[in-house]
Amino acid sequence: MQFSVYQESALGARKLNQDRMGYSYSREALLLVLADGMGGHARGEVAAMLAMQTLSTLFQKAAKPYVKLPERFLEEALLATHLEIHRYRAAHQLPDTPRTTIVACLIQHNTAIWAHCGDSRLYWVRQGQLLARTRDHSHIELLIARGEAAPAERHTHPDRNKLYNCLGASTPPQIEISRPASLQPGDVLMVCSDGLWSQLDDRDIAARLANDTIARAVPDMIRVATAKAGTSADNTTALAIVWQGGGAEAHSEITATAHMETLVSTRMMAEDSVSDQMDTAPAADADAFDEDEIERAIAEIRGAIDKSNQVLKGKT
Numbered sequence: 001m002q003f004s005v006y007q008e009s010a011l012g013a014r015k016l017n018q019d020r021m022g023y024s025y026s027r028e029a030l031l032l033v034l035a036d037g038m039g040g041h042a043r044g045e046v047a048a049m050l051a052m053q054t055l056s057t058l059f060q061k062a063a064k065p066y067v068k069l070p071e072r073f074l075e076e077a078l079l080a081t082h083l084e085i086h087r088y089r090a091a092h093q094l095p096d097t098p099r100t101t102i103v104a105c106l107i108q109h110n111t112a113i114w115a116h117c118g119d120s121r122l123y124w125v126r127q128g129q130l131l132a133r134t135r136d137h138s139h140i141e142l143l144i145a146r147g148e149a150a151p152a153e154r155h156t157h158p159d160r161n162k163l164y165n166c167l168g169a170s171t172p173p174q175i176e177i178s179r180p181a182s183l184q185p186g187d188v189l190m191v192c193s194d195g196l197w198s199q200l201d202d203r204d205i206a207a208r209l210a211n212d213t214i215a216r217a218v219p220d221m222i223r224v225a226t227a228k229a230g231t232s233a234d235n236t237t238a239l240a241i242v243w244q245g246g247g248a249e250a251h252s253e254i255t256a257t258a259h260m261e262t263l264v265s266t267r268m269m270a271e272d273s274v275s276d277q278m279d280t281a282p283a284a285d286a287d288a289f290d291e292d293e294i295e296r297a298i299a300e301i302r303g304a305i306d307k308s309n310q311v312l313k314g315k316t
Contacts (some may be wrong), residue, residue: 001028001108002244006214006261010222011194012041012233018100019193019237020048022278024056027269028246029108031055034191034239036101038166047098047168047232048054049279054081056102065271066108073176074104074115078167078175099168103134103191110246112181112189117173118166121197124181125188128210129203130202132181137165137174156200166220187243188214189291195236201223214240215261238248 011017018037023030035051037044059067066071081102089097101118114122119136135141139162143149149157165174183189188209197205200221208217218238225232231250242261269275 001025001030001268002263002265003030003107003243004214004242004244004261005122005239006218006241007237007239008219008222009235009237010195010226010233012229012235013231014213014233014235016045017235017237018045019046019195019235020045020052020279021191021237021239022052022056022276023239023241024059024063024274024276024278025264026059027065027266027271028065028111029059029066030104030241031063031304032105032107032189032191032239032241033102033194034104034120034237035100035102035167035292036118036195036235036237038101042094043097043098044100046088047100048102050084050088050098051081051100051167052103052278053073053280054084055274056280060206061276063274065269067106067257070106070108070113073173074106074113074177077104078115078117078173079101082167082173088173089168095155095168096163097168099166101166101194105191107183107189107243108246110183110243113178115175115177115277117175118163119194121192121194123188123190123192123205123209125190125203125209126184126186127204128206130206132178133202134176134178136163137176138163155201183241183244188240189219189243190214190238190240192238193235195229196221196225196238197236199228203221209240213261214242237247239284 008020009019021034023032033055035048037048055077062073085098101120103110103116103120103121103122105114116134119138124132124135139159140157141156143153167173208221218240222236225236
């Protein structure tokens with residue numbers, strides 16, 4: 001498995017950067033994660049950090065050397081993060097629960113599957129063509145889907161920043177999981193926060209990722225986005241990879257230079273080893289979760305979601 005990767009984040013006009021990003025990989029699997037702590041709620045940066053910690057821990061446990069059930073892994077990892085956020089709130093007796101949006105992508109055997117909650121996005125680009133991107137869990141997207149708003153209103157509608165889905169809310173998250181996507185060498189995958197995509201349209205993003213290296217395209221997009229937003233610039237974060245394939249013959253060195261992308265080849269990695277490049281510095285006063293408790297809580301949440309889906313089906 002071989003890929004190139006580049007990531008960068010800018011504070012914007014905010015006092016605190018609540019975005020977190022990173023990646024982990026084993027010999028045959030790669031996990032990309034970006035979490036955008038929600039500033040309208042207390043300690044959004046803690047919620048984002050808990051997301052990175054939880055997904056990193058679960059990936060290291062599951063990727064031996066690849067994840068057996070990728071869709072289930074992504075769903076349970078996001079549910080586990082949701083539970084960890086609530087556990088943090090209870091342990092610290094907070095009046096409100098920290099919240100975060102999230103997008104996570106698991107790549108193995110030349111196939112990518114991603115999951116998201118909220119409006120952090122994933123873009124999949126091949127030779128300048130945007131093959132897919134995530135659909136925001138926002139009020140404006142619901143209005144567009146119902147025909148009550150035009151797609152052109154995405155950047156101007158007064159409800160464009162209202163989300164109906166995230167991790168840490170009072171109700172279980174609605175985790176949207178993609179279909180498997182078959183990757184080809186040269187494909188670009190990027191996860192980013194709304195600080196970036198809110199200032200650049202999809203065509204512009206796809207063109208920039210196609211016409212330049214990710215080590216130039218990503219920082220250029222961040223600079224353009226923060227400049228356009230000016231004094232209202234949000235935290236602006238992106239992580240992009242160029243997929244080189246699952247059977248690359250390259251040696252297993254990692255080369256990282258300032259302002260250059262990192263080339264990773266995993267061919268010589270041990271089957272049970274995992275390299276972690278996640279932003280997983282401990283969240284303030286956050287203890288490691290108990291896996292047995294998490295598994296029991298996930299089962300309870302699954303039951304609640306199943307019951308909710310059955311009720312919705314009965315109404316349609």
